[in-house]
Amino acid sequence: MTSPLNPHLFDADVEKIPTRNGYGDALVILGKKDPRVMVLSGDLTESTRAHLFREAFPERFIECGVAEQNMLGIAAGLALSGKIPFVCSYAVFMPGRTWDQLRVSVCYSNANVKIAGAHAGLSVGPDGATHQALEDLAITRVLPGLTVIAPCDYLETKKATLAAAKIKGPVYLRFARDATPSITTPRTPFVIGQSLVLREGQDVTLAACGPLLYEALRAAQVLETQHIHAEVINCHTLKPFDEETLINSVKKTGCCVTIEEHQIIGGLHSVVCETLSRNHPAPVSAIGMPDSFGQSGEPQELLTHYHMTAEDIVQAAKRVIKKK
Amino acid sequence: MPLRSSKKDQPDLPALKLLANDIRQDVIRALVKAKSGHSAGSLGMADVFTALYFHVLHIDPKKPRWIERDRVVLSNAHICPVLYAALARRGFCSREDFINGLRKFGTPFQGHSNTHFNMGIETCGGPLGQGLSQAVGMALAARHDQADWHTYCLMSDGELDEGQSWEAILFAGKEQLRQLTVIVDRNNIQIDGFTEDVMPLEPLADKWRAFNWHVIESDGHNLRQIIDACEEAKTIYEKPTVILAHTIPGKGVDFMERHYEWHGKPPDPSEGRLALRELRSLAGQVTSEHE
Ligand SMILES: [Mg+2]
Numbered sequence: 222m223t224s225p226l227n228p229h230l231f232d233a234d235v236e237k238i239p240t241r242n243g244y245g246d247a248l249v250i251l252g253k254k255d256p257r258v259m260v261l262s263g264d265l266t267e268s269t270r271a272h273l274f275r276e277a278f279p280e281r282f283i284e285c286g287v288a289e290q291n292m293l294g295i296a297a298g299l300a301l302s303g304k305i306p307f308v309c310s311y312a313v314f315m316p317g318r319t320w321d322q323l324r325v326s327v328c329y330s331n332a333n334v335k336i337a338g339a340h341a342g343l344s345v346g347p348d349g350a351t352h353q354a355l356e357d358l359a360i361t362r363v364l365p366g367l368t369v370i371a372p373c374d375y376l377e378t379k380k381a382t383l384a385a386a387k388i389k390g391p392v393y394l395r396f397a398r399d400a401t402p403s404i405t406t407p408r409t410p411f412v413i414g415q416s417l418v419l420r421e422g423q424d425v426t427l428a429a430c431g432p433l434l435y436e437a438l439r440a441a442q443v444l445e446t447q448h449i450h451a452e453v454i455n456c457h458t459l460k461p462f463d464e465e466t467l468i469n470s471v472k473k474t475g476c477c478v479t480i481e482e483h484q485i486i487g488g489l490h491s492v493v494c495e496t497l498s499r500n501h502p503a504p505v506s507a508i509g510m511p512d513s514f515g516q517s518g519e520p521q522e523l524l525t526h527y528h529m530t531a532e533d534i535v536q537a538a539k540r541v542i543k544k545k
Numbered sequence: 546m547p548l549r550s551s552k553k554d555q556p557d558l559p560a561l562k563l564l565a566n567d568i569r570q571d572v573i574r575a576l577v578k579a580k581s582g583h584s585a586g587s588l589g590m591a592d593v594f595t596a597l598y599f600h601v602l603h604i605d606p607k608k609p610r611w612i613e614r615d616r617v618v619l620s621n622a623h624i625c626p627v628l629y630a631a632l633a634r635r636g637f638c639s640r641e642d643f644i645n646g647l648r649k650f651g652t653p654f655q656g657h658s659n660t661h662f663n664m665g666i667e668t669c670g671g672p673l674g675q676g677l678s679q680a681v682g683m684a685l686a687a688r689h690d691q692a693d694w695h696t697y698c699l700m701s702d703g704e705l706d707e708g709q710s711w712e713a714i715l716f717a718g719k720e721q722l723r724q725l726t727v728i729v730d731r732n733n734i735q736i737d738g739f740t741e742d743v744m745p746l747e748p749l750a751d752k753w754r755a756f757n758w759h760v761i762e763s764d765g766h767n768l769r770q771i772i773d774a775c776e777e778a779k780t781i782y783e784k785p786t787v788i789l790a791h792t793i794p795g796k797g798v799d800f801m802e803r804h805y806e807w808h809g810k811p812p813d814p815s816e817g818r819l820a821l822r823e824l825r826s827l828a829g830q831v832t833s834e835h836e
Contacts, residue, residue: 259689283685289676291712298682299806300669301660304689306682321672322709326679330660330669 225409226419230402231442237400240432241339243378244396245270249305251386252278257305258386261296262288268398269309269339293334294518296453297326300333305386312338312354312395316361327391328364335385336393342431343515343523344399344483350514351500351505354395361488362460368392369460371481371489373434374404377457380411388413397482399520401432404455420468422450425538426470429480430456430489433508433529437445437480440534444531451538456489464496471497476541477505480534485509504544506537552808556600564634565595569797570824571630571640574692575654576646577817582648582656585794585807586624586701589732593790594631595766597697606636609665615694616683620676621730622811623702625658633641637665637694674707676700677727681717684725684785698727703735706744711756717785718757725785726778727758730765732794735806753787765790785816797824801814 229235251258254275260274261283274284285292289310296306308315316323327334341354352515362369370385370392372378378396385392392413410417419434420441429437434455441451452470456463471477471520477497479490490507497503508529515523569591576582598604602615619628628648633640638653646652653662657671668679680698687694704710717725729749737743746752750760759775759781773789778786794808795801798820801812812820 280689285716288709288712288716290674290709291681291716294675294678294709294713295682295685295716297668298684299686301679301684302683302686304686320696322675322678325669325672326675340677 225405225417226438227403227406230404230438231241236403238375238403239398239400240372240375241270241396241398242327243372243375244337244382244394244471245273247379247382248274249277250383252281255305255386257303258402259283259299259304259306260305261285261292261308263287263310263314265310265339269337271309274466286352289315289319292327293322293336295333296348297322297330299334301330305335307335307337309337309339311352312341312357313352316393318359323361323367324364327373328366331366331390333389334391336391337396338393340398341395341398342397343527344397344432344482344520346520346523347517349517353515355482355484355510355515356487357395358459358481358483358489359491362487362492366462367460368458370413370458371395371430372457373431373455374401376403376405376407376409377411381413383458384411384413395431396422397432402435404435404438411457414458414461414463416458416466417455419455419465420451420453420454422452423473424450425452425542426467426474426477427451427453427480427534427538428467428477428493429453430459431482433480433482436529436531439531439532440538443535445539449538449542456492459489459492462492462496464500467493467496468500471501471503475545476503476525478508478510478534478537478541479505480529482529483509484512486512504541506541508537554569556768556772561595561599562687564599565592565768566797566824566827566836568595568627568630570821571633571644572626573798573812573817573820573824575626575630575644576811577814578645579647579811580768582626582811583623583809584801585734585805586621586730588729588731588798588801589792589794589796590624590627590633590699591796592766592768593699593728593730593771593792594627596775597727598631598635600772601775603694604665606665608662609637613692613694616680616696618668618676618680618683618696619658619670620698621673621704622657625670627805628658629654632665658765673701673704674709677710677713680725680727681713681722684717684722686718687724688722694724696725698725700727700729701735702729702733702740702746705729705746705749709748714756714758718728721783722785723782726775727785727787729787729789730792731793733788734794734808736805736808738805750789757784759784759786761786761788763788763790765792766796772784799823
């Protein structure tokens, strides 16, 4: 089997592309393939990369202005009339400001709306706490019928966007702002609802989603030099969650570290703990926001401050192994 | 079937008037059995629903998802008893099931109307302010597909307090959505009291005009006026239209009329009997053939 990882992943000059670019490129492909695809933007067209679609298909692009609640409702109406709307904003605003619309207009009627929350996590850095979406996974995954995906890199975001268009029903896609390392290759499989084991090991499971998956893979490399064999899982789909892959891994390793650019409460950590407590109780430690708001700073500075780097993951892995 | 007199497309007004009365009675019967639900708004909008479902709309009860149908979005979905009553009388669902099943476990007649049953309901409603945005999306889809169908959004006046309503009004004005007509139930009440005390809306017509809408003021109990307003709306090509339908909450039942206390409660069995007696006699004017 060919490795699902970018062979240059650990090079100093690893290719870095913002995940949102994958969304923008996929929208253009979808626009060509399916005349039902429409794109709505809330005055954030270029930064969500929807401008590529606007240029290619102006008659299917809808500018909604700074009014996200209305935008999501319009998308629901379009979907209920047979369209496949992709709605673009920042994750702090959508789902942040539009949770009620997401719940009732979209999810309760199972409207075929795809919601793109850009600039999630700490990677908006200097914009500060108000613009750092660290709660979006928690508030989306509780909604019945909503698929929730946090892709790890440019290519996976592209694949996830294409896959989202194929399933009938609402999907939330989460993107980061900054350029982040290309972890996967064109041949890395991507199936909604199927986590992917990127590296096998017997001592500890590292379950990650989003661009922080890169830190998890780096941590696994460091641990290897200390004779600790970590298994790394890309948990890109938080809902429906691939319980089987996680359970099988933890049955083998006996413990887990969750890694996400999100509040520890309510996101991947919660998904993993819920899954294990029901099926195979085991110690789990968490890398993520410790129930606090962020602040301005360079993304790397913030990741260091909030203990989300490879070095922090190494320490967390060693601690959780001791609890076995 | 649509109630039209022999002259093509002319409404049979006396028959529509009787039908509105029948719909009001069904609403009362269902609310008494449900033991909860919203009386005032349901009765107040019975004439608008009658005009829509029995004259204005292009719909087919045998094909609730007919692609060319006109769409109705009920945004203030707490008045769904009148929607169910109209749909039942029009043949989209069983009248008996509605009267016995409103707000009951396992029935399609949920406390707020939703799309999950194939009986001609377009959206899930409840939280106020969400309907118009969805109606806008539908009107955009129709325009994009160069289809002829029209979208009607029914709203309460109280839900114009919601910011999302005005986001949608602003957007529809920008897009000049001529295939969209809003009917506001201008009954001047909301849960905490009179709208002009809780959150004044006047000058309401001027507000809509300022957002580039065509505004028609109508007596919400005059079937001729409601139908004429809907027809006028279709002749306006450069703007969406709002019909401010002036209604009396609780219309048709003397002890409910104009009392905002009846917003969210049903009649008890003896109040129900009183209400039905009054409605059956059309306030003493007419003797209905129905029981
Ligand atoms: Mg009212």
